Amino acid sequence: MVDRFFQPVSGMDLPRFAGVPSFMRLPHLGMDHPRIGDVQIGFVGLPWDGGVTNRSGARHGARQIRDLSTMVRAQHPVTGLRPFEAVNCADLGDVNPNPVDNGDTLRRFQDHFAGLRARGIRPIAVGGDHLCTLPILRALAADGPLGLVHFDSHTDLFPPYFGGSALTHGNPFRVAVEEGLLDPGRMVQIGIRGTMYDSADRDFARDHGIRIVTIEEMFDRGIPDVMAEAREIVGSGPAYLSYDIDFVDPSVAPGTGTPEWGGPNAYDAMCVVRECRGLNIVAADLVEVSPPLDPTGGTAWLAASLLFEILCVMVEAERKPTT
């Protein structure tokens, strides 16, 4: 039974450039809305870039992605899935950050996602920089470490920056492993490339058994083969999907703070998500979209398109009994 309340506005009725822009044109619900209890998958904006060590702007990501996401339609072109009819989806608004206090923000985010978890809502977080992932994991891994499928050009397993700062967008997965939020044996990082400071991040991965697939390996073996291995690694347990937009080549996604040349094109960028079908994705994020660095808004439009792909994978997981 399709719940009309949770259906997005159609571009056949209201042109896609019109209307107050919510994610995918879904209803925008505050946490005190009477229908909040019926939401199954919620988009959550994280307008914050306090973890950025390089070029900023990701604080504007969620809003611009909302804007461009109004061009998304209702049906997947390959599978035919109509996700908004299959499960109840909503735009849950943004979580209030404190732009001048990282510690405060991390607490606010963690509390918010703990609240969603308590309600049984599977979140799709829209960043924001990659440090956003850490408080989400802290909220969601309360019952045990999660698996991780991670698309990125960087491992984000780096040691502290600037003489001792361990909480930046370059460290979240290192910290999450150290805090026991992720199961390193169920982690895979795909698309890694770019010049390196040194080998500290890769040493950490090797020491903890984290699987890194460089871009060279991905292109050599092909996406289907790599993703088959990724599904094997992550297994059937609850898993987190983290998609840093700088996974994609900067010619496709210029709007990001730390781009690295030599990444996949848009077709491959979508294919890797489609290959996550079958995983039990309990939460996901898409991060590091920085609108001020993208004069056309194309990066946000790609992000919206990828969010639809992520949503479809999660809808399929939601409909099956979870472990």
Place this chain on the structure above:
Amino acid sequence: MVDRFFQPVSGMDLPRFAGVPSFMRLPHLGMDHPRIGDVQIGFVGLPWDGGVTNRSGARHGARQIRDLSTMVRAQHPVTGLRPFEAVNCADLGDVNPNPVDNGDTLRRFQDHFAGLRARGIRPIAVGGDHLCTLPILRALAADGPLGLVHFDSHTDLFPPYFGGSALTHGNPFRVAVEEGLLDPGRMVQIGIRGTMYDSADRDFARDHGIRIVTIEEMFDRGIPDVMAEAREIVGSGPAYLSYDIDFVDPSVAPGTGTPEWGGPNAYDAMCVVRECRGLNIVAADLVEVSPPLDPTGGTAWLAASLLFEILCVMVEAERKPTT
């Protein structure tokens, strides 16, 4: 008594770049919302540019103005007025246009504003191109012609274009006079400039007694003097305020389809609205903001700032008994 429901979100709580963007961060109400009956002044988006004869893009105006309007705060810097506390304001969303059928769109718009009028809501329409003004006037002038204070670089009193089309963004005030929606003796057009096709529009103005203040006259006499005359002309009866963003110099407001050099700067652009205090403005519009022509978004930010000025004038009128 301040009604908390109708207060905008403060940038001291949620940073101004965050959140789903509604006009001025006001609550976004559909026409079926339980509080709709309490709205006194409503912002209405008109995402349509079907009347444009030149460069388009104004269909995107309302959305980008919403986005930038989240930088507006709660108090007027000169008068100290706190408009959102004085009257109940809301974002009433966009009216559905039909982008490929101008006649259909004009009917839809007229019907919508007739509905607002029936509810006693004073509308501030956010265009959209200048043809949007016509269906609003058709809806609101049901009891008799209105006065008009009109800021623009063009008179929009032109005869038909393209071999006979009389419903374009160059004609609305000619048609409105012909239809008896405006009282030509209570009309004033300020800021007129730019190369001319011929003198047909000015002949029409002269023949009907419409007062045109060219930019040369405005700069020569000064704004206070010109606006004193304008208030005299418009008088105390119900009046409409129409603000075409191309009134402002293109160095300040490049994001518009038919810019004309030699207009006022931003300070003057705001002053002319402040000088409308005392008029009984029953409805207003701000039109012709075309985001694709403005890489910085500054034009939309100016538009949002002007809308706040317009709102303050209307709030003061709302609080006084109207004639």
Place this chain on the structure above:
Amino acid sequence: MVDRFFQPVSGMDLPRFAGVPSFMRLPHLGMDHPRIGDVQIGFVGLPWDGGVTNRSGARHGARQIRDLSTMVRAQHPVTGLRPFEAVNCADLGDVNPNPVDNGDTLRRFQDHFAGLRARGIRPIAVGGDHLCTLPILRALAADGPLGLVHFDSHTDLFPPYFGGSALTHGNPFRVAVEEGLLDPGRMVQIGIRGTMYDSADRDFARDHGIRIVTIEEMFDRGIPDVMAEAREIVGSGPAYLSYDIDFVDPSVAPGTGTPEWGGPNAYDAMCVVRECRGLNIVAADLVEVSPPLDPTGGTAWLAASLLFEILCVMVEAERKPTT
């Protein structure tokens, strides 16, 4: 015998950024020019986007493509063909649209192309949005339906929009089939992708025997294989080539109103045209280039490059006896 009159200016003589920009630097001829009778292939600008349901700007396409087309040189790099020496080509200017009256514009366009047909000029239309194709087909299919090779991310076979509007840029091929202008059995649509409203367009295709090649199929089989099938379908009869720039990936062609991620790169975008050699293309269009959405002008430069490829295919067809 090369006709000097019809040769473009060389960049070795006048730098390519100089001069009044006509298509390919060809002579610009009005319909009353004394040499009009000698034109064999004519570029025709259609500065109109009245059929657009989403983001506009294609009205500016023809002019910016003219501008960038002055970087095209005289010889094809692979075949060695020198098209301007092989047949007489010209820039025939723009057809006057009526930007505020779609019905009027459709009539004007149809009349114009009927006139070209009467003179035996094969047109290459430069849009403008995809609704432009409909009046061209109405003019050219007077003797019977044409075949179609169609590159696009959308089928443009959609049912009416906005409560009943069947003449938008989303409907031209549906209407053309219904009006008998195209032979559905000789139609192929290549590159189709993107989220879907529903399956109505694909149902129409299936019911009428129109062949759709999705982007997934195109990438899986490869362009040579797909295009061999396309040539088979279209056959040796007169055919129309329609190229929507949104066929190409948005990273390559951001300047279009309804981009869909996951399309071909520039090399493939040119290859598909080269693979049309052998078809009897009697007319063609390239549509949906929207300059305001492309800060670098790259999309128009790609369009100009594709127009050269299309021209070369048509020149080869022109030189052979047609069926």
Place this chain on the structure above:
Amino acid sequence: MVDRFFQPVSGMDLPRFAGVPSFMRLPHLGMDHPRIGDVQIGFVGLPWDGGVTNRSGARHGARQIRDLSTMVRAQHPVTGLRPFEAVNCADLGDVNPNPVDNGDTLRRFQDHFAGLRARGIRPIAVGGDHLCTLPILRALAADGPLGLVHFDSHTDLFPPYFGGSALTHGNPFRVAVEEGLLDPGRMVQIGIRGTMYDSADRDFARDHGIRIVTIEEMFDRGIPDVMAEAREIVGSGPAYLSYDIDFVDPSVAPGTGTPEWGGPNAYDAMCVVRECRGLNIVAADLVEVSPPLDPTGGTAWLAASLLFEILCVMVEAERKPTT
């Protein structure tokens, strides 16, 4: 008697964004056109920036100004003059530069303007950088030195650059005085400002009796007073008007290579030309528009608007007996 051949296309017939763009939508005539003998005032493009010592791009100026000039209409808003009906105007195309050989280019330009002079055509040159002025003066001052009214932020009276190069865009007026092409006692330079290398240019002016009006003096005295003096200085003899777009403040005209803050706004930028009425302007130029430095195209649109003002002054001079 108005000559229909020389009338521009009206935006009431063909929308202003449409058509092959010539200056002001005038007929585009080559020097071998049958009507060339009837041209009285001709716009000439100079697509060259070989004299630039700083940021380049002025080679693209003429084309972009053509593009934007299609928004100019037929009648002056203040005087009511309809210049295209008063004298025969045309777009005479671009003069071929040699982008890699400055000496060759200077000769080509001089020859071309000598040819126009022989035909009695008064040229309005559209640059290109300010060195373009020198070959024009060499061609036109054959019978004796001209007067000069010069709007600029720089005197362009500098000594040689880079260890001995005297032919750059910083030197044309120094060289012209030295070559006897200009009468220093009839020269006035208005708007001069910006940080200085040293005082060499002002010393040259003082030594030769050239009048420099700094921006400080212009703002202190006001434009009418300054321009009255300028008319006095230039007198009734034949005079040249040279307008460097960097005269205008960079907020208004960012598209230029060497902008200097603190210049006039657009209104004043037009007023100074209007105040040239009564001078016997036999030729003029507008230079230093650099499109790659202006994302909105506004600078070119201002340039087109200024060219219309210049044209009107020249038309009035053309209609009166010259000294």
Place this chain on the structure above:
Amino acid sequence: MVDRFFQPVSGMDLPRFAGVPSFMRLPHLGMDHPRIGDVQIGFVGLPWDGGVTNRSGARHGARQIRDLSTMVRAQHPVTGLRPFEAVNCADLGDVNPNPVDNGDTLRRFQDHFAGLRARGIRPIAVGGDHLCTLPILRALAADGPLGLVHFDSHTDLFPPYFGGSALTHGNPFRVAVEEGLLDPGRMVQIGIRGTMYDSADRDFARDHGIRIVTIEEMFDRGIPDVMAEAREIVGSGPAYLSYDIDFVDPSVAPGTGTPEWGGPNAYDAMCVVRECRGLNIVAADLVEVSPPLDPTGGTAWLAASLLFEILCVMVEAERKPTT
């Protein structure tokens, strides 16, 4: 005696677009350079925007201002001062911020400016956001509170944000007064405008005797009159000059995070600095230039031009005995 070592490269020798860009093309000296002891005025970059509560990007300010500052020449156009010959100036590089730890950064900045003070170098700090001013004041006010001349559209006297954060770019002058770093009786804030949260900042000013000149007052009285009062207020004691680029109208300086419409134009923006002649400015800053928000780089070019004006005022103060 001019010290050749401290002279900037001339654009007559190396074109202004060439070379590694240091501030004003001055020598770039680290703190361990052998000539550091001879520096009298040093430009210091502060690449940090950790205090921003709204749109960020000021971390990129110092670098882009360096880039554009290479267009500054050696001599003041009005006074004739050649500042680089009068005192020894240098680019002292950037101070290392910690982009993810505001407390750490504030300490680093304070320590650095304390070191400059110990060496007797008068700093001109180039931000960075306005919170940068606080650690500078903490370092420089060791011997007693300073006077302040402050150009801005905001008072930056606000109470804490986001539920208790008092160290943002909206608070530095409130905190500085509370810490006794500034003498409120010798403070003047000029150009204040824009919508207000409430009156808390103005109440603080009134209670402490800080003089606020709103933009309305500035325009009404004129700059000379206002600045005469400002000099009176600040007096002859050591004073700090703080210039927030958002003092200037957004049409002139779009590249800033919190623009407010209705500010001065570029001419006035420079005049207010010139009117500071006679003050004993011991240190200065120019802050809030955000390059990602300015597609043309014009804001940084204005900032560089203003820095030259500030430098000239400080050079004149440096040459006179200080109180």
Place this chain on the structure above:
Amino acid sequence: MVDRFFQPVSGMDLPRFAGVPSFMRLPHLGMDHPRIGDVQIGFVGLPWDGGVTNRSGARHGARQIRDLSTMVRAQHPVTGLRPFEAVNCADLGDVNPNPVDNGDTLRRFQDHFAGLRARGIRPIAVGGDHLCTLPILRALAADGPLGLVHFDSHTDLFPPYFGGSALTHGNPFRVAVEEGLLDPGRMVQIGIRGTMYDSADRDFARDHGIRIVTIEEMFDRGIPDVMAEAREIVGSGPAYLSYDIDFVDPSVAPGTGTPEWGGPNAYDAMCVVRECRGLNIVAADLVEVSPPLDPTGGTAWLAASLLFEILCVMVEAERKPTT
């Protein structure tokens, strides 16, 4: 032994957007610096585009590449090479061009590179347009012709332009062969594509035995196979690597004056350099980056990434005995 003096600043210490930007954050040394004798590989900026026949702007290339190159880190992701530790690298600044005198500039450049050769410094030149290569070759080929591996979309073997100019960016390799600076039998040009004037360049190549690999051949055979042949052709003798950024597809590198569609993506753009390992590259250049044509700066970031790849190949060659 790593020489600390020659190590770049780490982004772990100073954020990558901070500091005065030198190439790769290396020390910036003038030719009179005491450590100049220890430099092994030097980056040299050539801020000049006097050879450009089409769209200019490459004069700004070196500076913007310096800016973006501060995002490069210290270690190669595939080979693990840490080039800055392996050999002493430095930024040697820009060579002074004369922007208005091509002959003078060519002499200055040649003299400068002769000086580097005398000191035994292997240069990596950063353009600037492709004519820059000629004076470098003139300086470096004093002992005999060099081999060449050349990535480009154009052969740059064209005959003279504009009626006789043989020294443009379209001719350097033709002239170099004619002057005996290159050994045509050891030359390979890869990636050639785009419409052609005629076949004059390819005839020259065939007549002299220069190997041209078109883009079609490169894509058909694959990069490893093509590059194996390239290494075979160039052999073990001293060779020059010339990389024109327009080798890369314009979707990836829009910031160049003469882009040609259908080139390689960023991954392939880097791979071709990696496949040069084993060649004895004694000098290299990267040219034709034109920042004004690239709103995002992405082209310069790609150029910086490619320069790192080129550096790594040269470091490996430097460490081995040369022939």
